[in-house]
Amino acid sequence: MNTDIALSIEDLNFSYGKKKALDRINFKIQPGECTLLLGPNGAGKSTLFSLITRLYDSRGGRIELCGFNIKQQTRKALAKLGVVFQQTTLDMDLTVMQNLRYHTALHGMGRKQSMLRIQEELERLNMFDRRFEKIRQLNGGHRRRVEIARALLHKPSLLLLDEPTVGLDVPSRQDIVDHVHRLAADENMAVLWASHLIDEIYPDDHVIVLDKGQIKANGTVNEVLQLTGTSTIKDAFNRLTQGAQA
Amino acid sequence: MNILHYWRAMWGIIGRELRRFITQRERFISALVRPLIWLFVFAAGFRSALGIAISPPYETYILYEVYITPGLIGMIQLFNGMQSSLSMVYDREMGSMRILMVCPLPRWFLLLSKLLAGTAVSILQVYVFLGVAWLYEIQAPWQGYLWVLPALMLSGMMLGALGLLLSSFIKQLENFAGVMNFVIFPMFFMSTALYPLWKIRESSALLYNLAQYNPFSQAVELIRFALYGQFNREAFIYTLVAFAVFMAAAIIGYNPSKGMMTGKGGA
Numbered sequence: 001m002n003t004d005i006a007l008s009i010e011d012l013n014f015s016y017g018k019k020k021a022l023d024r025i026n027f028k029i030q031p032g033e034c035t036l037l038l039g040p041n042g043a044g045k046s047t048l049f050s051l052i053t054r055l056y057d058s059r060g061g062r063i064e065l066c067g068f069n070i071k072q073q074t075r076k077a078l079a080k081l082g083v084v085f086q087q088t089t090l091d092m093d094l095t096v097m098q099n100l101r102y103h104t105a106l107h108g109m110g111r112k113q114s115m116l117r118i119q120e121e122l123e124r125l126n127m128f129d130r131r132f133e134k135i136r137q138l139n140g141g142h143r144r145r146v147e148i149a150r151a152l153l154h155k156p157s158l159l160l161l162d163e164p165t166v167g168l169d170v171p172s173r174q175d176i177v178d179h180v181h182r183l184a185a186d187e188n189m190a191v192l193w194a195s196h197l198i199d200e201i202y203p204d205d206h207v208i209v210l211d212k213g214q215i216k217a218n219g220t221v222n223e224v225l226q227l228t229g230t231s232t233i234k235d236a237f238n239r240l241t242q243g244a245q246a
Numbered sequence: 247m248n249i250l251h252y253w254r255a256m257w258g259i260i261g262r263e264l265r266r267f268i269t270q271r272e273r274f275i276s277a278l279v280r281p282l283i284w285l286f287v288f289a290a291g292f293r294s295a296l297g298i299a300i301s302p303p304y305e306t307y308i309l310y311e312v313y314i315t316p317g318l319i320g321m322i323q324l325f326n327g328m329q330s331s332l333s334m335v336y337d338r339e340m341g342s343m344r345i346l347m348v349c350p351l352p353r354w355f356l357l358l359s360k361l362l363a364g365t366a367v368s369i370l371q372v373y374v375f376l377g378v379a380w381l382y383e384i385q386a387p388w389q390g391y392l393w394v395l396p397a398l399m400l401s402g403m404m405l406g407a408l409g410l411l412l413s414s415f416i417k418q419l420e421n422f423a424g425v426m427n428f429v430i431f432p433m434f435f436m437s438t439a440l441y442p443l444w445k446i447r448e449s450s451a452l453l454y455n456l457a458q459y460n461p462f463s464q465a466v467e468l469i470r471f472a473l474y475g476q477f478n479r480e481a482f483i484y485t486l487v488a489f490a491v492f493m494a495a496a497i498i499g500y501n502p503s504k505g506m507m508t509g510k511g512g513a
Contacts, residue, residue, distance in 0.1 A: 053344065053347075053348045054347075054348070055344060055347060055348075074350075075350040075351065075352070076350070078348055078349065078350040079350040081348065083344070083345075083348055085344055085345075089344060089345045091262070091266060093266060093269040093270060094262070094265060094266065094269070098262070098265060101258070102258050102259075102261075102262045103345070103349075104258075105254045105255055105257065105258020105259075105261075106255050106258055106259075106345075106346070106349035106351070107251075107255075107349060107350065108248070108250060108251025108252075108254050108255060109254070110250075110254070
Protein backbone atom coordinates (compact mmCIF):
# COMPACT_ATOMS: atom_id res chain seq x y z
CA MET A 1 0.00 0.00 0.00
CA ASN A 2 1.60 3.23 -1.12
CA THR A 3 -0.05 6.31 0.36
CA ASP A 4 2.33 8.71 -1.38
CA ILE A 5 0.38 8.14 -4.54
CA ALA A 6 -3.09 9.64 -4.80
CA LEU A 7 -4.25 7.51 -7.71
CA SER A 8 -2.66 4.38 -9.05
CA ILE A 9 -4.04 2.48 -12.02
CA GLU A 10 -2.44 -0.78 -13.07
CA ASP A 11 -3.24 -2.92 -16.10
CA LEU A 12 -6.83 -1.77 -16.27
CA ASN A 13 -9.02 -3.38 -18.91
CA PHE A 14 -12.68 -2.87 -19.62
CA SER A 15 -15.00 -4.00 -22.41
CA TYR A 16 -18.55 -3.29 -23.44
CA GLY A 17 -19.47 -6.75 -24.64
CA LYS A 18 -16.82 -7.55 -27.22
CA LYS A 19 -15.81 -3.94 -27.75
CA LYS A 20 -12.72 -3.05 -25.78
CA ALA A 21 -13.14 0.35 -24.14
CA LEU A 22 -9.93 0.42 -22.09
CA ASP A 23 -6.83 -1.58 -22.90
CA ARG A 24 -4.06 -2.07 -20.31
CA ILE A 25 -4.21 1.38 -18.74
CA ASN A 26 -1.35 2.26 -16.39
CA PHE A 27 -0.64 5.59 -14.71
CA LYS A 28 -0.10 7.22 -11.33
CA ILE A 29 -0.92 10.65 -9.96
CA GLN A 30 1.05 12.20 -7.08
CA PRO A 31 -0.42 14.63 -4.54
CA GLY A 32 -0.21 18.21 -5.77
CA GLU A 33 -0.15 17.10 -9.37
CA CYS A 34 -2.67 18.31 -11.92
CA THR A 35 -3.15 15.74 -14.66
CA LEU A 36 -5.13 16.49 -17.78
CA LEU A 37 -6.71 13.50 -19.43
CA LEU A 38 -7.10 14.34 -23.09
CA GLY A 39 -8.88 12.28 -25.63
CA PRO A 40 -11.36 12.53 -28.47
CA ASN A 41 -14.98 11.53 -27.92
CA GLY A 42 -15.25 7.81 -27.33
CA ALA A 43 -11.61 7.50 -26.24
CA GLY A 44 -12.63 5.90 -22.94
CA LYS A 45 -12.41 8.92 -20.59
CA SER A 46 -15.90 8.52 -19.15
CA THR A 47 -15.45 4.77 -18.80
CA LEU A 48 -12.24 5.36 -16.88
CA PHE A 49 -14.03 7.81 -14.58
CA SER A 50 -16.87 5.36 -14.03
CA LEU A 51 -14.35 2.73 -13.00
CA ILE A 52 -12.48 5.05 -10.63
CA THR A 53 -15.76 6.08 -8.98
CA ARG A 54 -16.84 2.43 -8.97
CA LEU A 55 -20.00 2.95 -10.93
CA TYR A 56 -18.65 0.19 -13.13
CA ASP A 57 -16.62 -2.73 -11.94
CA SER A 58 -13.57 -3.91 -13.79
CA ARG A 59 -12.56 -7.55 -13.93
CA GLY A 60 -9.02 -6.90 -15.05
CA GLY A 61 -6.54 -4.55 -13.40
CA ARG A 62 -6.27 -2.60 -10.21
CA ILE A 63 -7.30 0.88 -9.06
CA GLU A 64 -6.00 2.35 -5.81
CA LEU A 65 -6.93 5.66 -4.26
CA CYS A 66 -4.42 6.80 -1.64
CA GLY A 67 -3.40 3.19 -1.23
CA PHE A 68 -6.94 1.83 -0.87
CA ASN A 69 -8.06 -0.69 -3.42
CA ILE A 70 -11.35 0.47 -4.92
CA LYS A 71 -12.75 -3.06 -5.00
CA GLN A 72 -11.74 -4.33 -1.60
CA GLN A 73 -11.68 -1.09 0.41
CA THR A 74 -14.35 0.75 -1.54
CA ARG A 75 -15.58 3.03 1.21
CA LYS A 76 -12.13 4.08 2.41
CA ALA A 77 -11.16 4.77 -1.17
CA LEU A 78 -14.33 6.75 -1.97
CA ALA A 79 -13.87 8.86 1.18
CA LYS A 80 -10.66 10.21 -0.41
CA LEU A 81 -12.40 11.15 -3.61
CA GLY A 82 -14.11 14.35 -4.74
CA VAL A 83 -15.92 14.28 -8.08
CA VAL A 84 -17.37 16.84 -10.46
CA PHE A 85 -19.35 15.06 -13.13
CA GLN A 86 -19.84 16.27 -16.65
CA GLN A 87 -23.57 16.77 -16.25
CA THR A 88 -24.78 18.94 -13.44
CA THR A 89 -25.79 16.86 -10.44
CA LEU A 90 -27.37 19.56 -8.31
CA ASP A 91 -31.01 19.73 -7.28
CA MET A 92 -32.39 22.67 -9.19
CA ASP A 93 -35.24 23.37 -6.78
CA LEU A 94 -33.09 23.36 -3.67
CA THR A 95 -30.81 26.15 -2.49
CA VAL A 96 -27.03 26.14 -2.68
CA MET A 97 -26.91 25.52 1.05
CA GLN A 98 -29.40 22.63 0.92
CA ASN A 99 -27.45 20.96 -1.86
CA LEU A 100 -24.21 21.26 0.05
CA ARG A 101 -25.74 20.11 3.33
CA TYR A 102 -26.96 16.99 1.53
CA HIS A 103 -23.41 16.23 0.51
CA THR A 104 -21.97 16.79 3.99
CA ALA A 105 -24.68 14.51 5.42
CA LEU A 106 -23.69 11.78 2.97
CA HIS A 107 -20.14 12.13 4.22
CA GLY A 108 -21.26 11.98 7.85
CA MET A 109 -20.28 15.52 8.77
CA GLY A 110 -22.01 17.19 11.71
CA ARG A 111 -23.85 20.49 11.46
CA LYS A 112 -21.12 22.69 12.91
CA GLN A 113 -18.36 21.20 10.82
CA SER A 114 -20.58 21.28 7.72
CA MET A 115 -21.36 24.97 8.12
CA LEU A 116 -17.71 25.78 8.61
CA ARG A 117 -16.58 23.86 5.55
CA ILE A 118 -19.42 25.20 3.39
CA GLN A 119 -18.49 28.74 4.34
CA GLU A 120 -14.80 28.13 3.61
CA GLU A 121 -15.37 26.61 0.21
CA LEU A 122 -18.07 29.04 -0.91
CA GLU A 123 -16.04 32.04 0.18
CA ARG A 124 -13.10 30.76 -1.80
CA LEU A 125 -15.29 30.80 -4.90
CA ASN A 126 -17.09 34.07 -4.04
CA MET A 127 -20.39 32.24 -3.71
CA PHE A 128 -21.08 32.55 0.01
CA ASP A 129 -23.49 35.47 -0.39
CA ARG A 130 -25.58 33.38 -2.75
CA ARG A 131 -25.94 30.38 -0.47
CA PHE A 132 -29.69 30.82 0.00
CA GLU A 133 -30.46 31.09 -3.70
CA LYS A 134 -31.98 28.19 -5.58
CA ILE A 135 -29.68 26.48 -8.06
CA ARG A 136 -32.18 27.27 -10.82
CA GLN A 137 -31.45 30.97 -10.32
CA LEU A 138 -27.71 30.56 -10.90
CA ASN A 139 -25.98 30.66 -14.27
CA GLY A 140 -23.94 27.74 -15.62
CA GLY A 141 -20.62 29.04 -14.34
CA HIS A 142 -21.94 29.58 -10.83
CA ARG A 143 -23.53 26.14 -10.78
CA ARG A 144 -20.16 24.68 -11.64
CA ARG A 145 -18.55 26.62 -8.82
CA VAL A 146 -21.08 25.15 -6.41
CA GLU A 147 -20.29 21.67 -7.70
CA ILE A 148 -16.58 22.22 -7.23
CA ALA A 149 -17.18 23.56 -3.73
CA ARG A 150 -19.29 20.50 -3.00
CA ALA A 151 -16.64 18.09 -4.22
CA LEU A 152 -14.16 19.65 -1.80
CA LEU A 153 -16.27 19.79 1.37
CA HIS A 154 -14.98 16.52 2.78
CA LYS A 155 -11.37 17.46 1.95
CA PRO A 156 -10.62 14.78 -0.62
CA SER A 157 -7.07 13.86 -1.62
CA LEU A 158 -8.01 13.34 -5.25
CA LEU A 159 -10.32 15.55 -7.27
CA LEU A 160 -11.83 14.10 -10.43
CA LEU A 161 -13.33 16.49 -12.95
CA ASP A 162 -15.12 15.19 -16.01
CA GLU A 163 -15.14 17.99 -18.57
CA PRO A 164 -16.45 20.52 -16.05
CA THR A 165 -16.17 23.54 -18.33
CA VAL A 166 -18.32 22.25 -21.19
CA GLY A 167 -20.89 24.84 -22.18
CA LEU A 168 -19.39 27.68 -20.12
CA ASP A 169 -18.34 31.08 -21.42
CA VAL A 170 -14.64 31.97 -21.58
CA PRO A 171 -14.34 33.95 -18.31
CA SER A 172 -16.23 31.27 -16.34
CA ARG A 173 -14.01 28.59 -17.84
CA GLN A 174 -10.87 30.52 -16.99
CA ASP A 175 -12.05 30.99 -13.39
CA ILE A 176 -12.53 27.28 -12.95
CA VAL A 177 -9.25 26.34 -14.63
CA ASP A 178 -7.37 28.78 -12.39
CA HIS A 179 -9.17 27.67 -9.24
CA VAL A 180 -8.47 24.00 -9.80
CA HIS A 181 -4.81 24.63 -10.52
CA ARG A 182 -4.55 26.70 -7.33
CA LEU A 183 -6.11 23.83 -5.39
CA ALA A 184 -3.48 21.42 -6.62
CA ALA A 185 -0.67 23.84 -5.75
CA ASP A 186 -1.95 25.22 -2.43
CA GLU A 187 -3.71 22.20 -0.95
CA ASN A 188 -1.38 19.55 -2.33
CA MET A 189 -4.39 17.94 -3.92
CA ALA A 190 -4.11 15.51 -6.81
CA VAL A 191 -6.33 16.43 -9.75
CA LEU A 192 -7.44 14.31 -12.68
CA TRP A 193 -9.21 16.48 -15.21
CA ALA A 194 -10.80 14.98 -18.29
CA SER A 195 -10.99 17.51 -21.05
CA HIS A 196 -10.94 17.99 -24.74
CA LEU A 197 -10.06 21.67 -24.48
CA ILE A 198 -6.35 22.08 -25.07
CA ASP A 199 -6.24 25.62 -23.67
CA GLU A 200 -7.04 24.33 -20.19
CA ILE A 201 -3.51 22.97 -19.84
CA TYR A 202 -0.88 24.82 -17.78
CA PRO A 203 2.78 24.37 -18.66
CA ASP A 204 3.50 22.46 -15.42
CA ASP A 205 0.63 20.02 -15.85
CA HIS A 206 0.88 16.36 -16.56
CA VAL A 207 -0.85 15.19 -19.67
CA ILE A 208 -2.28 11.79 -20.52
CA VAL A 209 -3.51 11.31 -24.06
CA LEU A 210 -6.08 8.56 -24.38
CA ASP A 211 -7.29 7.29 -27.72
CA LYS A 212 -9.33 4.19 -28.55
CA GLY A 213 -8.92 2.93 -25.02
CA GLN A 214 -5.13 3.14 -25.01
CA ILE A 215 -2.70 5.61 -23.50
CA LYS A 216 -0.78 7.24 -26.34
CA ALA A 217 1.31 9.56 -24.19
CA ASN A 218 1.86 10.20 -20.50
CA GLY A 219 4.16 12.87 -19.12
CA THR A 220 4.68 16.56 -18.54
CA VAL A 221 3.74 18.97 -21.29
CA ASN A 222 7.39 19.17 -22.38
CA GLU A 223 7.81 15.41 -22.40
CA VAL A 224 4.75 14.99 -24.59
CA LEU A 225 6.00 17.68 -26.98
CA GLN A 226 9.39 15.98 -27.18
CA LEU A 227 7.82 12.58 -27.72
CA THR A 228 5.82 13.81 -30.65
CA GLY A 229 8.38 16.28 -32.00
CA THR A 230 5.81 19.06 -32.00
CA SER A 231 5.79 22.58 -30.58
CA THR A 232 2.22 22.83 -29.31
CA ILE A 233 0.02 20.46 -27.35
CA LYS A 234 -2.61 20.81 -30.03
CA ASP A 235 -0.24 19.45 -32.68
CA ALA A 236 0.94 16.74 -30.30
CA PHE A 237 -2.62 15.73 -29.61
CA ASN A 238 -3.49 15.65 -33.29
CA ARG A 239 -0.46 13.54 -34.09
CA LEU A 240 -1.15 11.09 -31.28
CA THR A 241 -4.79 10.69 -32.15
CA GLN A 242 -4.13 10.86 -35.89
CA GLY A 243 -6.27 13.91 -36.37
CA ALA A 244 -9.27 12.66 -34.43
CA GLN A 245 -11.54 15.48 -33.40
CA ALA A 246 -10.78 16.61 -29.84
CA MET B 247 -17.31 4.73 9.50
CA ASN B 248 -19.47 5.03 12.59
CA ILE B 249 -23.14 4.86 13.40
CA LEU B 250 -23.36 8.64 13.40
CA HIS B 251 -22.24 8.73 9.79
CA TYR B 252 -25.02 6.32 8.80
CA TRP B 253 -27.56 8.26 10.83
CA ARG B 254 -26.63 11.61 9.30
CA ALA B 255 -26.56 10.22 5.79
CA MET B 256 -29.97 8.58 6.20
CA TRP B 257 -31.55 11.80 7.45
CA GLY B 258 -29.78 13.74 4.73
CA ILE B 259 -31.38 11.51 2.09
CA ILE B 260 -34.84 11.62 3.70
CA GLY B 261 -34.64 15.38 4.24
CA ARG B 262 -33.67 15.98 0.62
CA GLU B 263 -36.56 13.88 -0.67
CA LEU B 264 -39.10 15.64 1.56
CA ARG B 265 -37.77 19.08 0.65
CA ARG B 266 -37.92 18.21 -3.03
CA PHE B 267 -41.46 16.97 -2.68
CA ILE B 268 -42.64 20.05 -0.82
CA THR B 269 -41.02 22.43 -3.29
CA GLN B 270 -42.56 20.60 -6.25
CA ARG B 271 -46.15 21.70 -5.68
CA GLU B 272 -47.44 20.23 -8.94
CA ARG B 273 -46.23 16.80 -7.89
CA PHE B 274 -47.94 17.17 -4.52
CA ILE B 275 -51.22 18.23 -6.08
CA SER B 276 -51.23 15.57 -8.79
CA ALA B 277 -50.40 12.89 -6.23
CA LEU B 278 -53.49 13.97 -4.34
CA VAL B 279 -55.83 14.60 -7.23
CA ARG B 280 -55.50 11.07 -8.67
CA PRO B 281 -56.94 9.15 -5.69
CA LEU B 282 -59.46 11.89 -4.99
CA ILE B 283 -60.90 11.59 -8.49
CA TRP B 284 -61.24 7.86 -7.91
CA LEU B 285 -62.93 8.53 -4.62
CA PHE B 286 -65.27 11.31 -5.66
CA VAL B 287 -66.07 10.20 -9.19
CA PHE B 288 -65.40 6.51 -9.69
CA ALA B 289 -66.50 5.33 -6.26
CA ALA B 290 -69.57 7.55 -6.24
CA GLY B 291 -70.61 6.14 -9.60
CA PHE B 292 -70.01 2.56 -8.52
CA ARG B 293 -71.75 2.91 -5.21
CA SER B 294 -75.07 1.74 -6.53
CA ALA B 295 -73.68 -0.91 -8.87
CA LEU B 296 -71.62 -2.75 -6.30
CA GLY B 297 -72.97 -4.05 -3.02
CA ILE B 298 -70.43 -4.91 -0.37
CA ALA B 299 -71.41 -7.60 2.11
CA ILE B 300 -70.23 -7.45 5.67
CA SER B 301 -66.72 -8.86 5.79
CA PRO B 302 -63.77 -8.26 8.12
CA PRO B 303 -62.53 -5.80 9.18
CA TYR B 304 -65.87 -4.07 8.65
CA GLU B 305 -68.59 -4.79 11.16
CA THR B 306 -71.49 -3.23 9.34
CA TYR B 307 -72.57 -2.62 5.78
CA ILE B 308 -70.30 -0.03 4.26
CA LEU B 309 -70.44 2.33 1.35
CA TYR B 310 -68.25 1.56 -1.62
CA GLU B 311 -66.25 4.72 -0.89
CA VAL B 312 -65.31 3.26 2.47
CA TYR B 313 -64.24 -0.01 0.88
CA ILE B 314 -62.14 1.64 -1.78
CA THR B 315 -60.27 4.03 0.55
CA PRO B 316 -57.52 1.56 1.63
CA GLY B 317 -57.12 0.58 -2.02
CA LEU B 318 -56.61 4.21 -2.94
CA ILE B 319 -54.07 4.56 -0.15
CA GLY B 320 -52.28 1.61 -1.73
CA MET B 321 -52.58 3.35 -5.07
CA ILE B 322 -50.88 6.46 -3.70
CA GLN B 323 -48.03 4.32 -2.44
CA LEU B 324 -47.85 2.29 -5.64
CA PHE B 325 -47.60 5.40 -7.79
CA ASN B 326 -45.17 6.95 -5.37
CA GLY B 327 -42.97 3.85 -5.42
CA MET B 328 -42.97 3.85 -9.20
CA GLN B 329 -42.40 7.58 -9.32
CA SER B 330 -39.38 7.18 -7.05
CA SER B 331 -38.03 4.58 -9.42
CA LEU B 332 -38.75 6.89 -12.34
CA SER B 333 -36.79 9.60 -10.58
CA MET B 334 -33.95 7.12 -10.00
CA VAL B 335 -33.80 6.37 -13.71
CA TYR B 336 -33.91 10.10 -14.39
CA ASP B 337 -31.25 10.77 -11.75
CA ARG B 338 -29.11 8.08 -13.28
CA GLU B 339 -29.47 9.51 -16.74
CA MET B 340 -28.87 13.02 -15.46
CA GLY B 341 -26.06 11.99 -13.17
CA SER B 342 -27.30 12.99 -9.71
CA MET B 343 -27.58 9.33 -8.76
CA ARG B 344 -23.83 9.25 -9.06
CA ILE B 345 -23.43 11.66 -6.17
CA LEU B 346 -25.21 9.16 -3.98
CA MET B 347 -23.33 6.18 -5.35
CA VAL B 348 -19.86 7.67 -4.84
CA CYS B 349 -20.38 8.52 -1.19
CA PRO B 350 -18.46 6.28 1.20
CA LEU B 351 -21.32 4.14 2.48
CA PRO B 352 -22.42 0.65 1.49
CA ARG B 353 -24.74 0.60 -1.48
CA TRP B 354 -27.42 -1.43 0.27
CA PHE B 355 -27.63 1.24 2.94
CA LEU B 356 -27.93 4.03 0.40
CA LEU B 357 -30.70 2.20 -1.43
CA LEU B 358 -32.50 1.46 1.83
CA SER B 359 -32.28 5.12 2.85
CA LYS B 360 -33.58 6.17 -0.54
CA LEU B 361 -36.44 3.76 -0.02
CA LEU B 362 -37.19 5.14 3.43
CA ALA B 363 -37.18 8.63 1.96
CA GLY B 364 -39.67 7.65 -0.76
CA THR B 365 -41.86 5.95 1.83
CA ALA B 366 -41.81 9.05 4.04
CA VAL B 367 -43.06 11.10 1.07
CA SER B 368 -45.82 8.57 0.35
CA ILE B 369 -46.96 8.57 4.00
CA LEU B 370 -47.20 12.34 3.89
CA GLN B 371 -49.44 12.06 0.83
CA VAL B 372 -51.57 9.35 2.44
CA TYR B 373 -52.30 11.39 5.55
CA VAL B 374 -53.32 14.41 3.47
CA PHE B 375 -55.60 12.10 1.47
CA LEU B 376 -57.05 10.62 4.66
CA GLY B 377 -57.68 14.15 5.90
CA VAL B 378 -59.68 15.01 2.78
CA ALA B 379 -61.53 11.67 2.97
CA TRP B 380 -62.38 12.42 6.60
CA LEU B 381 -63.98 15.68 5.55
CA TYR B 382 -65.93 13.64 2.97
CA GLU B 383 -67.15 11.60 5.94
CA ILE B 384 -65.09 8.53 5.27
CA GLN B 385 -63.93 8.16 8.81
CA ALA B 386 -62.09 5.30 10.46
CA PRO B 387 -61.85 4.94 14.25
CA TRP B 388 -59.28 7.46 15.49
CA GLN B 389 -56.90 4.72 16.67
CA GLY B 390 -56.89 3.43 13.11
CA TYR B 391 -55.06 6.55 12.01
CA LEU B 392 -52.21 5.57 14.36
CA TRP B 393 -52.28 1.84 13.61
CA VAL B 394 -52.12 2.47 9.92
CA LEU B 395 -48.73 4.18 10.23
CA PRO B 396 -46.60 1.01 10.65
CA ALA B 397 -48.69 -0.69 7.96
CA LEU B 398 -47.99 2.23 5.61
CA MET B 399 -44.31 2.02 6.37
CA LEU B 400 -44.16 -1.64 5.40
CA SER B 401 -46.39 -1.36 2.34
CA GLY B 402 -44.54 1.78 1.21
CA MET B 403 -41.20 0.01 1.60
CA MET B 404 -42.43 -3.03 -0.30
CA LEU B 405 -43.80 -1.02 -3.23
CA GLY B 406 -40.76 1.26 -3.18
CA ALA B 407 -38.46 -1.77 -3.29
CA LEU B 408 -40.36 -3.03 -6.31
CA GLY B 409 -39.85 0.36 -7.97
CA LEU B 410 -36.18 0.26 -7.05
CA LEU B 411 -35.85 -3.18 -8.56
CA LEU B 412 -37.52 -2.05 -11.76
CA SER B 413 -35.30 1.03 -11.94
CA SER B 414 -32.22 -1.17 -11.87
CA PHE B 415 -33.46 -2.89 -15.03
CA ILE B 416 -34.79 0.10 -16.92
CA LYS B 417 -31.97 1.52 -18.95
CA GLN B 418 -33.71 4.52 -20.36
CA LEU B 419 -36.38 6.88 -19.21
CA GLU B 420 -38.46 6.18 -22.30
CA ASN B 421 -38.94 2.57 -21.22
CA PHE B 422 -40.84 3.77 -18.23
CA ALA B 423 -44.13 3.89 -20.10
CA GLY B 424 -43.92 0.09 -20.15
CA VAL B 425 -43.85 0.04 -16.37
CA MET B 426 -47.12 1.91 -16.37
CA ASN B 427 -48.77 -0.65 -18.64
CA PHE B 428 -47.18 -3.82 -17.39
CA VAL B 429 -46.75 -3.14 -13.68
CA ILE B 430 -48.91 -0.37 -12.26
CA PHE B 431 -52.18 -1.12 -14.05
CA PRO B 432 -52.16 -4.92 -13.71
CA MET B 433 -51.08 -4.68 -10.09
CA PHE B 434 -53.80 -2.22 -9.27
CA PHE B 435 -56.67 -3.81 -11.17
CA MET B 436 -55.80 -7.39 -10.24
CA SER B 437 -56.01 -6.67 -6.56
CA THR B 438 -58.43 -6.17 -3.73
CA ALA B 439 -58.12 -2.41 -4.06
CA LEU B 440 -61.36 -2.00 -6.04
CA TYR B 441 -63.33 -5.15 -5.26
CA PRO B 442 -63.15 -7.81 -2.56
CA LEU B 443 -61.69 -11.21 -3.31
CA TRP B 444 -64.96 -13.10 -3.03
CA LYS B 445 -66.47 -10.81 -5.61
CA ILE B 446 -63.57 -11.49 -7.98
CA ARG B 447 -63.99 -15.23 -7.42
CA GLU B 448 -67.56 -15.04 -8.64
CA SER B 449 -66.39 -13.89 -12.04
CA SER B 450 -63.06 -15.66 -12.58
CA ALA B 451 -61.08 -18.27 -10.68
CA LEU B 452 -57.87 -17.29 -12.46
CA LEU B 453 -58.30 -13.64 -11.62
CA TYR B 454 -59.08 -14.64 -8.05
CA ASN B 455 -55.77 -16.50 -7.79
CA LEU B 456 -53.83 -13.69 -9.39
CA ALA B 457 -55.41 -11.14 -7.09
CA GLN B 458 -54.78 -13.28 -4.05
CA TYR B 459 -51.08 -13.70 -4.73
CA ASN B 460 -50.58 -10.15 -5.89
CA PRO B 461 -48.39 -8.50 -3.23
CA PHE B 462 -50.26 -5.27 -3.80
CA SER B 463 -53.49 -6.97 -2.61
CA GLN B 464 -51.75 -8.06 0.55
CA ALA B 465 -50.43 -4.56 1.17
CA VAL B 466 -53.93 -3.14 0.67
CA GLU B 467 -55.40 -5.68 3.10
CA LEU B 468 -52.71 -4.87 5.66
CA ILE B 469 -53.67 -1.20 5.38
CA ARG B 470 -57.41 -1.96 5.41
CA PHE B 471 -57.21 -3.97 8.64
CA ALA B 472 -54.80 -1.54 10.32
CA LEU B 473 -57.12 1.36 9.55
CA TYR B 474 -59.76 -0.41 11.63
CA GLY B 475 -57.36 -1.24 14.44
CA GLN B 476 -56.85 -4.87 13.41
CA PHE B 477 -53.73 -6.81 12.55
CA ASN B 478 -53.86 -9.02 9.46
CA ARG B 479 -51.04 -11.45 10.16
CA GLU B 480 -51.12 -13.18 6.79
CA ALA B 481 -51.00 -9.89 4.87
CA PHE B 482 -48.21 -8.67 7.13
CA ILE B 483 -46.01 -11.72 6.53
CA TYR B 484 -46.72 -11.74 2.81
CA THR B 485 -45.88 -8.03 2.46
CA LEU B 486 -42.76 -8.42 4.58
CA VAL B 487 -41.50 -11.34 2.50
CA ALA B 488 -42.29 -9.50 -0.74
CA PHE B 489 -40.31 -6.50 0.57
CA ALA B 490 -37.32 -8.70 1.45
CA VAL B 491 -37.33 -10.38 -1.96
CA PHE B 492 -37.68 -7.13 -3.94
CA MET B 493 -35.06 -5.38 -1.82
CA ALA B 494 -32.52 -8.18 -2.14
CA ALA B 495 -33.03 -8.27 -5.91
CA ALA B 496 -32.70 -4.47 -6.14
CA ILE B 497 -29.43 -4.55 -4.19
CA ILE B 498 -28.10 -7.14 -6.60
CA GLY B 499 -29.39 -5.02 -9.48
CA TYR B 500 -27.41 -2.02 -8.26
CA ASN B 501 -24.23 -3.95 -7.53
CA PRO B 502 -21.63 -2.73 -10.03
CA SER B 503 -20.21 -6.20 -10.61
CA LYS B 504 -23.50 -8.09 -10.86
CA GLY B 505 -26.39 -5.89 -11.78
CA MET B 506 -27.37 -3.12 -14.12
CA MET B 507 -23.90 -1.67 -14.43
CA THR B 508 -22.61 -4.83 -16.04
CA GLY B 509 -25.69 -4.93 -18.21
CA LYS B 510 -24.97 -1.38 -19.18
CA GLY B 511 -21.26 -1.64 -19.23
CA GLY B 512 -19.94 -5.09 -19.88
CA ALA B 513 -17.05 -6.69 -18.12
